[in-house]
Amino acid sequence: MGDQQQSVNGNGNNNNNNNKESGGGGVEERPVRVYADGIYDLFHFGHARALEQAKKLFPNTYLLVGCCNDELTHKYKGKTVMNEKERYESLRHCRWVDEVIPNAPWVLTMEFLDKHQIDYVAHDSLPYADASGAGKDVYEFVKSIGKFKETKRTDGISTSDIIMRILKDYNQYVMRNLDRGYTRKDLGVSYVKEKRLRVNMGLKKLRERVKKQQEKVGEKIQTVAKTARIHRNEWVENADRLVAGFLEMFEEGCHKMGTAIKDRIQERLRGQQLRGLIYDEEFDVFYDDSDEDEDEDDEEEEEKHYYDNEDKK
Numbered sequence: 001m002g003d004q005q006q007s008v009n010g011n012g013n014n015n016n017n018n019n020k021e022s023g024g025g026g027v028e029e030r031p032v033r034v035y036a037d038g039i040y041d042l043f044h045f046g047h048a049r050a051l052e053q054a055k056k057l058f059p060n061t062y063l064l065v066g067c068c069n070d071e072l073t074h075k076y077k078g079k080t081v082m083n084e085k086e087r088y089e090s091l092r093h094c095r096w097v098d099e100v101i102p103n104a105p106w107v108l109t110m111e112f113l114d115k116h117q118i119d120y121v122a123h124d125s126l127p128y129a130d131a132s133g134a135g136k137d138v139y140e141f142v143k144s145i146g147k148f149k150e151t152k153r154t155d156g157i158s159t160s161d162i163i164m165r166i167l168k169d170y171n172q173y174v175m176r177n178l179d180r181g182y183t184r185k186d187l188g189v190s191y192v193k194e195k196r197l198r199v200n201m202g203l204k205k206l207r208e209r210v211k212k213q214q215e216k217v218g219e220k221i222q223t224v225a226k227t228a229r230i231h232r233n234e235w236v237e238n239a240d241r242l243v244a245g246f247l248e249m250f251e252e253g254c255h256k257m258g259t260a261i262k263d264r265i266q267e268r269l270r271g272q273q274l275r276g277l278i279y280d281e282e283f284d285v286f287y288d289d290s291d292e293d294e295d296e297d298d299e300e301e302e303e304k305h306y307y308d309n310e311d312k313k
Contacts, residue, residue: 032058037066043090046154053151054122055096066104
């Protein structure tokens with residue numbers, strides 16, 4: 001790279017044979033210039049992690065990020081969600097990026113590397129097909145001259161994955177935007193499609209309400225059943241005590257009832273005897289059994305005495 005040719009050894013240490021001299025007589029090492037390129041559509045954390053790895057390849061790294069424009073991208077890869085200006089701006093706000101190079105070439109050349117004083121190119125090691133027809137791997141040339149540094153891809157995230165998620169839930173996103181005020185023409189949806197989506201979303205909301213209601217009913221049933229089990233367990237645990245208490249109360253009640261009945265009968269009998277005594281006294285017909293027996297004995301003696309006297313005459 002011109003007068004400032006730099007070599008970096010395999011362990012990442014920076015060896016600068018032509019260093020700049022500082023004003024104080026000291027030596028200031030030039031940062032290693034690492035280049036990473038891509039489309040960076042729908043910029044996500046997988047992109048950011050790859051750029052972080054490129055930035056940390058060396059202790060002192062200046063990271064340049066190249067981004068292809070819309071014309072080149074649409075020609076060799078296809079339509080993007082974000083336009084080139086949006087993709088450039090997303091990269092400028094990434095903390096690991098020192099410089100963004102717009103209108104980046106699809107295939108790197110030595111002329112491009114020299115122009116930007118690029119020491120190394122960072123990318124994942126998987127062959128990236130050259131749709132331009134220049135080769136099977138767009139990094140084939142860089143690898144051949146020993147200027148390629150490998151970074152690791154982040155599993156589970158990619159622009160294609162995000163697009164597939166959007167397509168999978170396409171109807172839901174369309175309805176959300178229709179509810180926000182977008183017209184079917186803004187979204188490229190036909191009249192019939194719009195009506196069908198609204199009907200389907202209405203049915204979906206109805207099913208969700210029914211499901212929630214069923215869950216509430218189920219919770220209430222569980223609560224009632226749980227309460228019933230608690231009362232049942234209390235009855236089983238206290239059954240002997242409750243039955244014994246009932247029998248004791250019943251026996252006591254019966255005893256009191258029997259005593260009351262007995263007292264009532266005796267009271268009535270005494271009342272009847274008292275009324276009978278008063279009746280006899282009123283008619284002077286009160287009799288004493290012992291006096292009646294004595295009178296009968298006297299009569300017998302008198303009768304006997306009478307006959308004895310008659311015989312003597």
